[in-house]
Amino acid sequence: MTAARPWTAPVATGPVGSALRLPGSKSMTARALVLAGLADGPSRIVRPLAARDTTLMATALRTLGVAVDTADAEVWNVEPGPLRGPATVDVGLAGTVMRFAPPVAALATGPVTFDGDPHARNRPLRPILDALRSLGVVLDAAPGGGLPLVVRGTGVVGGGEAVIDASGSSQFVSGLLLSAPRFAKGLTLRHEGPPVPSAPHLRMTTHMLRAAGAVVDDSAPDVWVVEPGVLHGHTWQIEPDLSGAAPFFAAAMVTGGAVTLSDWPRASWQPVGTVIDLLTRMGAEVTQDDAGLTVRGTGRVRGVTADLSEIAELTPVVAALAALADGPSELRGVAHIRGHETDRIAALARELGKTGAAVAEHPDGLGITPGPPRPASFETYADHRMAHAAAVIGLAVEGIELTDVACTSKTLPEFPELWAGLVTGS
Known part of the structure; x- marks a missing residue:
């Protein structure tokens, strides 16, 4: 801290x-980093946000085997690699890291441990963990359903259908969708509960997925269908x-x-x-x-x-x-x-x-x-x-x-x- x-x-x-x-949008920078880390080739992130949250995300990806070069403040270069553990990820107090990185870790081989600042242990996480479990991911969470967390990845996530209550954060949905093209069966995700907040962030997620080559259907309310497929390397222009x-x-x-x-x-x-x-x-x-x-x-x-x-x-x-x-x-x-x-x-x-x-x-x-x-x-x-x-x-x-x-x-x-x-x- x-x-x-x-x-x-x-x-x-x-x-x-x-x-x-x-500087650039935190939300766009975080999503671009994850999509670049899961892509089939190198990506460039132009005018990214260099701040604690995004630095933690870049470090998390490096820990999992992705090469993230942030030496040039104007352009970050990302080279994907085999995702692997054992690894330890510090989420700080960043909701994006604690919710976007565990699905990525599920695609790694070996255990990945997550923890962060003291208050991070109080931030909601259970819905995305329950969804990952329903998709076959093995993980160990704290008794309250949050951090500290260990994701025991096998290199493959079967995917399929999952139900989630994302009324606590749209990041629960975004975190699953960003990794979903790499799931063997893709993902059909259904929200059940009070309205999902921050809907523009969900639209940002689906727009960026499509820009990276993913096939996403969000035409039905509270349902997102992501087909399995390849994410391509991309040049991301980050907005202010x-x-x-x-x-x-x-x-x-x-x-x-x-x-x-x-x-x-x-x-x-x-x-x-x-x-x-x-x-x-x-x-x-x-x-x-x-x-x-x-x-x-x-x-x-x-x-x-x-x-x-x-x-x-x-x-x-x-x-x-x-x-x-x-x-x-x-x-x-x-x-x-x-x-x-x-x-x-x-x-x-x-x-x-x-x-x-x-x-x-x-x-x-x-x-x-x-x-x-x-x-x-x-x-x-x-x-x-x-x-x-x-x-x-x-x-x-x-x-x-x-x-x-x-x-x-x-x-x-x-x-x-x-x-x-x-x-x-x-």
């Missing part, structure tokens, strides 16, 4: 204005990270400034339309041109009633905006974020309450009524998104002290410097 680094959030003294070139851009967009809204995310593609695999709609409803003006995706503040942040189930990663930043808005907000549809890096619903209720907002905690979200702001020590819970929320509050409230900003290295190691430069104009 990264050593904690206390930090005072800088206060904005005027409208911010900046064009940012942010939309979730990572959210606090910077929020800064434009809070200060009445403008922030442009440079190099934003005209066609995206990320849920940009949903994000634009939400930010517009909260008072922003959003445009896209050859310069990139630009968010402008209008001098007003509006309260909103919103279902965030498709963009749950943005909940902490949206909640921070709601705490600074001109009226109350209701944010719903995100019960599953209680199982993220921390229980984000409970954590946001506690920490935003410290800063002056009146916060009602619901099973699937938050009711937030802005109140007179006050300084506070904002606990980040080793969660990068909580640190982002605190930074947004700190734009307008002097004396917001983060207990740890180093946790932002999970997805954006340079966040403190980028943020300070944005706020101060340096």
